[in-house]
Amino acid sequence: MQHLKLKSEWPIRASECRALQNQLADQVKLRPHRGVIRWIGGVDVGFPGRGRQTLAALTLLNADTLALEYSARAVLPTRMAYIPGLLSFRELPAVLEALACLPVAPDLLMVDGQGIAHPRGIGTASHLGLVSGIPAIGVGKSRLVGTFDAPDQVGKACRMYHNGVHIGYVLKSRARANPLFISPGHGIDPDQALDWVRYTLTGYRLPKPTRLADFLSRDRLR
DNA sequence: GCGACAG
DNA sequence: ATCTTGTCGC
Numbered sequence A: 001m002q003h004l005k006l007k008s009e010w011p012i013r014a015s016e017c018r019a020l021q022n023q024l025a026d027q028v029k030l031r032p033h034r035g036v037i038r039w040i041g042g043v044d045v046g047f048p049g050r051g052r053q054t055l056a057a058l059t060l061l062n063a064d065t066l067a068l069e070y071s072a073r074a075v076l077p078t079r080m081a082y083i084p085g086l087l088s089f090r091e092l093p094a095v096l097e098a099l100a101c102l103p104v105a106p107d108l109l110m111v112d113g114q115g116i117a118h119p120r121g122i123g124t125a126s127h128l129g130l131v132s133g134i135p136a137i138g139v140g141k142s143r144l145v146g147t148f149d150a151p152d153q154v155g156k157a158c159r160m161y162h163n164g165v166h167i168g169y170v171l172k173s174r175a176r177a178n179p180l181f182i183s184p185g186h187g188i189d190p191d192q193a194l195d196w197v198r199y200t201l202t203g204y205r206l207p208k209p210t211r212l213a214d215f216l217s218r219d220r221l222r
Numbered sequence B: 001g002c003g004a005c006a007g
Numbered sequence C: 001a002t003c004t005t006g007t008c009g010c
Helices: A003-009 A013-026 A086-101 A124-132 A191-198 A210-218
Strands: A039-046 A053-062 A066-077 A110-111 A137-139 A157-162 A164-170 A180-186
Touching: A039 A086, A039 A157, A039 A210, A053 A086, A053 A210, A066 A086, A066 A137, A066 A210, A086 A124, A110 A124, A110 A157, A110 A180, A110 A191, A124 A137, A137 A191, A157 A180, A157 A191
Parallel strands: A039 A110, A110 A137
Antiparallel strands: A039 A053, A053 A066, A137 A180, A157 A164, A164 A180
């Protein structure tokens, strides 16, 4: 919808990106989500061709059965280098393109990356939630910011803090695997974010929506 | 100045 | 993230 506008307003300079983040961070809402969720979207982004291309992979699962029903991909030339804290500016253009290709709009997005567990409180999941208007959860595979105690047993989650604020959870989703970093992105609260991730775990380290999107991003979906 | 640092 | 196969361990 707002893509046409996107190209002209999308910042590339690091200083401009940070300035925009500070501005957008105030709009992030973490109030509890209300309403029925029928479709869960999974988002992952790859950078094939030694990073020259940006490939966004999106999966859409039935929230009741967790069956994969739709998927979409979009490839764009990579515009920006990877800079810790500015990942959303590198990934989102392709993600928004893929999102527009889905036949049904997701009611919830699970993103490979952080939500508010970010230096300025606006990681990729928060940024995507804001610009898409869809509730979003960040499911990171490693830490960007935050302090926490390591969860020792499978299924256990420990609260994660940053500057005294509860920003999410560290969840041990599988034995002998590094924990997941769960943080709300936008339109949902920390506990609901954790609940949805737990609900979509199917015996693997990553929740099904993101796991399938990861396969899709590298042509391994089957 | 030094160390940390999503994907 | 990407470049890349088989292999060791739980």
